[in-house]
Amino acid sequence: MSDRIPCINQRCRRTAPASKYEPDTEIVCGKCWRTLPLLIRQTDRSLNKRLRSMKRLAIKPDRADQAQRLIAVIEEDLHRNWEKMRDYFRVPDMPEGLDAFLAEVGL
Ligand SMILES: [Zn+2]
Structure with missing residues (x-):
């Protein structure tokens, strides 16, 4: 799980590659983003x-x-x-x- 960052929506199971972000970055996936x-x-x-x-x-x-x-x-x-x-x-x-x-x- 360390090489993937989970979406901040705990009900969402999408992740992003950690290598693309700074350490300790939080992400919101595109699908959840559109619901904000x-x-x-x-x-x-x-x-x-x-x-x-x-x-x-x-x-x-x-x-x-x-x-x-x-x-x-x-x-x-x-x-x-x-x-x-x-x-x-x-x-x-x-x-x-x-x-x-x-x-x-x-x-
Ligand atoms: Zn999401």
Whole structure:
């Protein structure tokens, strides 16, 4: 299991190759991604876009300090948004039989 990363949705059995990601990275598979609320997806996209442009800016010596501070803020926002995704997929406490039944019917 160490060479594969599971999707953060515990009801989903998809995985991604660990070699493609940084250590301790969490992933959400494409299918689960599409089930997330639009606002969460849009927030993730725009924050990642901003993060990429800040990382480009951080290379320039005269802007590096400012860019690094903004990168820290953006990464914090990304982390908070990721927590929302995790909450969205959090498995509610259910009797074991019901859980298995729901998995069987694809819910
Ligand atoms: Zn998934």
